Amino acid sequence: MTILLQLAAALYLAAGISGGVGVSLGSPRAGRAAIVLLLAGALAHAGSFVALHGVDPVPPLTELPMAVSFMAFVMVLTFLVFARRVALGSLAVVLGPMAFLGAFFAGLDSPEAESTSGAGAWPHAHVLLAGAGLAFLAVAAVAGAVYLLENRRLKRKRLQPGPGGLPSLESLDRLNAVALAVGFPLLTLGVLTGMMWTDGVYGKVFTGSAHEAWNAIAWLIYGVLVAARFVASQSARDAAASAVAGFAFLLFAVVGVGILA
Amino acid sequence: MRLLLVGLSHHTAPVELRERFSVDDAEPLLEKVCGSDAIEEAFLVSTCNRTEILVATRRLEEARLRLRSLFTREWPGDHGGDAGSALYEHLDSAAMVHLFRVASSLDSMVVGEPQILGQVKDAYRVAAGCGATRVVLGRLLDRALATAKRIRTETRIAERPVSVARVAVDLARQIFETLEGKRALLIGAGEMGAITLEALRAEGLVDVAVANRTPERGRQLAERFGAVAHGFDALPRLLSSSDVVLTSVGGSEPVVGAAMVQAAMKGRGHRPMFAIDIGVPRNVEPAANEVEGVYVYDLDDLDAVASSNADQRRREVSRAEGIVREEQQRFDGWMAALRAVPTIKHLRARAEAVRRKELERTLRRLELDDGQREGVEALTRAIVNKLLHAPLSRLRAGGEEETGLAYLEAARVLFALDDDEVPGAEADAFPGDAGE
Numbered sequence: 001m002t003i004l005l006q007l008a009a010a011l012y013l014a015a016g017i018s019g020g021v022g023v024s025l026g027s028p029r030a031g032r033a034a035i036v037l038l039l040a041g042a043l044a045h046a047g048s049f050v051a052l053h054g055v056d057p058v059p060p061l062t063e064l065p066m067a068v069s070f071m072a073f074v075m076v077l078t079f080l081v082f083a084r085r086v087a088l089g090s091l092a093v094v095l096g097p098m099a100f101l102g103a104f105f106a107g108l109d110s111p112e113a114e115s116t117s118g119a120g121a122w123p124h125a126h127v128l129l130a131g132a133g134l135a136f137l138a139v140a141a142v143a144g145a146v147y148l149l150e151n152r153r154l155k156r157k158r159l160q161p162g163p164g165g166l167p168s169l170e171s172l173d174r175l176n177a178v179a180l181a182v183g184f185p186l187l188t189l190g191v192l193t194g195m196m197w198t199d200g201v202y203g204k205v206f207t208g209s210a211h212e213a214w215n216a217i218a219w220l221i222y223g224v225l226v227a228a229r230f231v232a233s234q235s236a237r238d239a240a241a242s243a244v245a246g247f248a249f250l251l252f253a254v255v256g257v258g259i260l261a
Numbered sequence: 262m263r264l265l266l267v268g269l270s271h272h273t274a275p276v277e278l279r280e281r282f283s284v285d286d287a288e289p290l291l292e293k294v295c296g297s298d299a300i301e302e303a304f305l306v307s308t309c310n311r312t313e314i315l316v317a318t319r320r321l322e323e324a325r326l327r328l329r330s331l332f333t334r335e336w337p338g339d340h341g342g343d344a345g346s347a348l349y350e351h352l353d354s355a356a357m358v359h360l361f362r363v364a365s366s367l368d369s370m371v372v373g374e375p376q377i378l379g380q381v382k383d384a385y386r387v388a389a390g391c392g393a394t395r396v397v398l399g400r401l402l403d404r405a406l407a408t409a410k411r412i413r414t415e416t417r418i419a420e421r422p423v424s425v426a427r428v429a430v431d432l433a434r435q436i437f438e439t440l441e442g443k444r445a446l447l448i449g450a451g452e453m454g455a456i457t458l459e460a461l462r463a464e465g466l467v468d469v470a471v472a473n474r475t476p477e478r479g480r481q482l483a484e485r486f487g488a489v490a491h492g493f494d495a496l497p498r499l500l501s502s503s504d505v506v507l508t509s510v511g512g513s514e515p516v517v518g519a520a521m522v523q524a525a526m527k528g529r530g531h532r533p534m535f536a537i538d539i540g541v542p543r544n545v546e547p548a549a550n551e552v553e554g555v556y557v558y559d560l561d562d563l564d565a566v567a568s569s570n571a572d573q574r575r576r577e578v579s580r581a582e583g584i585v586r587e588e589q590q591r592f593d594g595w596m597a598a599l600r601a602v603p604t605i606k607h608l609r610a611r612a613e614a615v616r617r618k619e620l621e622r623t624l625r626r627l628e629l630d631d632g633q634r635e636g637v638e639a640l641t642r643a644i645v646n647k648l649l650h651a652p653l654s655r656l657r658a659g660g661e662e663e664t665g666l667a668y669l670e671a672a673r674v675l676f677a678l679d680d681d682e683v684p685g686a687e688a689d690a691f692p693g694d695a696g697e
Contacts, residue, residue, distance in 0.1 A: 026420070086438065150435070155550065157562050159569055160435060169533055170438040235531040235553050 004048035005069070009103035011041030012076070016096025023090045023166060031089025038076055038092055038099070045073045045103060064258050065106040067127045072102020074135035078179065082139070086171045094142045122197035130190025134254060136183025137222070137247050143175040144243030151237055173236040176243050177229065184226045187250075191219050214253035222246055262301065262397055262599065263321045266356040267328040267348055268313025271370050274347035282312040282336065282344065287384060290314075291393040294331065299323035302398040306363070306384040308377065310370055315360060317397040325350070357401065357592055361585045364409040366419070373419040373574045378409045397599070401592060408588040415584065418577040421570035425453070425563045426460035428570070429537045432563075433461060433505060436535050436556055441465035443504040447486070448496070448516060450478045451509025453539045458486065458507055470499050474510070497521055501528035506536040508544035516540075519548035522555055537563070597665060601656045604669050607678045608653065612645050 015037035022030035049070075076099050082088060150166050160166070167175075195205040198212070206212055225242045228234040234242070269282060284290060284307035294303040299320040306313050314331070318324035332344050351359045362368045364381045385402045388394045394402060413419050422428050430440075437443060443466050447458050450473050458469065469488040472495060473479025483490035491499060493516065500506065500521060510516050517536070522545075526534065531554050538545040538559040550557040620641050624634060656668055673679055 154432075154435060154556050157558065157565075159566060168434060168438050169436050174438065233530055236533070237553055 002048075004044050004051055005103050005106055008041045008045035008048060009100050011037050011044060012072075012096050012099035012103060014096070015041060015092045016094075016100060019090050019092030019094075019096055023093050026160060028087070028089070031087060031092070034089045034092035034096065035080070035083050038096065039080060041099065041103075042073065042076045042080065045069070045076070048103075048106075049073070064255070067131055068102050068255060069106030070127065071131040071134045071138070072099045072106075074132045075099060075102070075138045078135055078139050079142075082175055082178075086167055086175070088167055088171075088175070090166050091142055091146060094145060095139070098138065098142070120200055122193050122200055126190055126193040126197050129186050129193055130254070133183050133185075133187030133190050134250065136179045136186060137243075137250060140176045140179035140183060140243040141247030143172045143179065144240035144247075147172040147176065147236065147240035148244070151240070169236065173239070176236075176240060180226060180229060180239075180243060184222055187219060187222060191215065210257050211253075214257045218246075218250040218253040221249055262317050262319060262596070263324075264315065264317055264353050264356040264397075264401070265321060265324050265328065266313055266315040266351040266359055267325070267332065268311060269332070269344060269347040269349070270311035270313070270368070272368075273349055274344070276309075278344065278347055279310065279312070281338070282332070283307055283309065284312060287387050288391045290331075290337070291388055291391055293335075294327070295393050297324070297327045299327060302395050303393045304384065304388045304398050304402060306381055308380050311363070311368075313363070315356060315398065315401075321352075353596075354589055354593055357589050358585055360401065360405045361408045361588055362582075364405040365412045365581060365585065366409070367412075367578060367581055367585070371423060372578060373423070375419060378406070378413075381409070382406060397596075400595065404588055404592050408585060411588075412581045412584050416577040416580045418574050418581050421573060423567050423571045423574065425539070425560070425567055426457040428563045428566045429457050429507075429558070430460050430464055432537075432556070432558060432566075433464070433535050436533050437504065439465060440505075441467070444468040444470070444502055445505040445507060446499050446503035447471045447482065447488075448493075448506065448508040448544065449473060449510030449540065450475070450482050451511075451539060454507045454509025454537075455482060455485070457537060457539065461505060461507075462486070466505065470503065472496055472499060497524060500525035500534075504532065504534060506534060506545075507539065508536070509539045510544045511540070512544075513542055515542075515544055515546040517545045517549065519546045519552060522546075522549040523552050526552055526554055539563075598657055601665075601669055604672055604678065605653055605656055608656075608672060608676055609649065611676060611678060612649055616641050616645050 015034045018030050018034035018037055021027060022034060075095065079088065079091070079095055083091075146166055147169060150169055150172065153160070154169070166172075194212075194215070198207055199205045206216075225246050228242065229239050269279065271279065274282075284305065287305040287307065291303050291305055294300055294305070294314060294316065300316045300318050302317040304315045306315075314328055316324050316328065329345075329348065332348055336344075359368070364378060366372060366374050366377045369377050381402075385394065385406070388402075389399065422431050433440060440461060445458060445461060445466050445468065447454055447469060450471075462469070469483075469486045470491060471479050471483040471486065471488045472491045472493055473482065474493055476490060476492060479490035479492075482488075496517065500517070501524075506517070508516060522534070522536075533554045533556065536545050536549065536555065536557040538557060541560060543559050545557050545559070547557065547559075549555055620638065624637065629637065652668075652672065656665075656672060658665075
């Protein structure tokens with residue numbers, strides 16, 4: 001399992017480097033290579049999940065490193081699905097290193113798993129749904145960050161390195177919108193299943209832990225962002241900036257608070 | 262076999278002379294050229310920037326006179342009596358290099374332009390169709406096309422646009438996912454605006470509106486693009502529904518103000534707008550670029566991008582020239598091998614004749630059964646092959662260098678190949694024939 005995770009991490013990192021070459025040299029070939037490397041990394045990553053069943057005891061998905069690894073995996077899959085329609089290979093320059101960190105983190109020693117007795121299937125449902133939601137929102141954030149860079153470049157009339165450079169503003173904005181539209185409902189379901197999990201273990205839906213409090217705030221923030229984007233017709237640039245800021249906060253709430261705790 | 266190229270191009274002839282030599286149908290001319298005994302194969306390429314004839318010949322001087330006469334006295338229609346000074350010639354390796362450079366657009370007016378490769382391909386198809394290109398020019402043209410493709414793949418010579426219109430298209434692609442379904446507004450009736458709009462339409466942009474100060478001129482332009490003509494009073498409404506705005510209007514004041522753009526953006530749900538301002542003085546207020554979602558590029562901006570792209574192309578030229586040299590050396594090697602073929606065939610035929618003669622004389626004196634005869638036959642063949650192996654290999658590998666030519670000469674003298682006639686030995690052949 002560890003070897004497959006390390007292989008996936010290495011392939012994600014290579015995809016990031018290839019994406020970087022694609023952006024800096026404007027090489028479409030490097031962008032395509034980044035997609036292939038991400039795909040290979042995702043296969044190795046999937047293999048590592050399959051190999052989990054051979055480990056005794058099977059590490060629960062509710063452990064933070066495992067959850068982050070799952071999130072990275074879904075993020076790469078989401079990206080690969082989008083990349084089938086639009087040439088997004090160069091975005092691997094951001095997404096590759098993020099996926100690398102996710103896979104690498106899973107290989108680290110994890111803290112004792114929280115007891116999930118009495119909670120039934122809610123813990124796994126929570127991790128799967130929240131992890132998938134985070135993955136989509138991560139893709140939205142990557143698209144948003146690149147949108148901001150591209151918007152700045154075009155406004156300042158600076159040259160793109162070449163035809164293999166970054167996707168068009170319209171493509172990035174669409175990617176941001178779709179990822180947000182899918183990611184927020186998944187995150188919401190993740191929060192709800194988390195509440196069910198807490199209820200199963202402690203007999204109440206909210207225990208007042210830091211993790212719960214920060215996540216509730218992050219969910220509320222995302223709720224506002226979604227409303228601004230889809231109800232109040234937020235501009236593409238503001239939506240991009242919101243996606244980046246929202247995800248930074250969410251990442252802190254989910255991973256940062258967990259690490260600090 | 263020698264290669265000779267004669268022609269004129271934008272380097273040597275003004276457009277009025279070039280257009281007199283422009284050829285729509287090359288076939289009759291190729292037939293005329295190949296009708297000469299001195300010329301084995303011929304190829305003619307004619308574009309708006311050049312007309313060139315390349316021939317493969319064994320009688321160089323005759324071929325040269327034939328081609329010069331064709332250009333200066335026999336050209337169809339209004340023949341070019343004054344073309345003499347505009348004509349240039351390239352011989353052998355220089356002709357190869359020239360053809361490779363032409364096909365790769367290194368000799369074009371705009372280095373890296375894509376049209377010339379298609380034009381050379383078409384010209385090759387015509388020449389091959391009427392049997393004017395065969396072993397030598399056929400292979401040379403295949404190499405020229407392959408070289409051009411290699412240069413396009415391995416260098417960045419054709420990567421970025423160098424015309425204002427193409428730069429505008431390139432920028433539009435960086436803003437919009439696709440131009441299909443997008444709406445363009447052409448403000449003013451300037452020709453540059455129309456040219457740029459044509460380039461955008463070639464990328465899928467269909468829906469066009471035209472606004473002009475003079476309604477009549479606007480209607481003419483609108484008809485050209487299948488669009489509806491409007492007056493300037495409709496600009497605020499048209500702007501809010503347009504994704505690409507092209508302006509090319511005369512006048513000292515901007516036609517499109519920042520406030521007008523700001524208002525238009527509110528009406529279009531913040532969808533991006535790309536404004537290409539080709540007017541001088543500028544038609545779009547520069548402050549419009551500060552409006553969110555609006556990207557205003559004026560002529561200087563587009564020119565700066567085009568110049569920068571042209572600089573990059575120029576930097577790629579030396580890499581492209583290196584590829585041309587590599588390919589030329591490869592083809593030179595093939596030509597050198599081709600040159601050695603008659604001598605090699607002659608030498609083999611001579612050796613075979615001697616072997617057969619001596620074998621027959623010996624076998625007449627011996628009483629051998631069929632198996633023994635075959636054994637002796639195989640023995641003599643093996644001796645001849647082993648003796649010839651090293652010299653023939655050297656002749657084939659000698660190439661075009663002086664030593665290679667000296668080997669060929671030495672072989673002819675040492676084996677007295679020029680002293681006798683060996684049936685079948687003088688036949689022209691493909692290089693591959695020498696290898697058996």
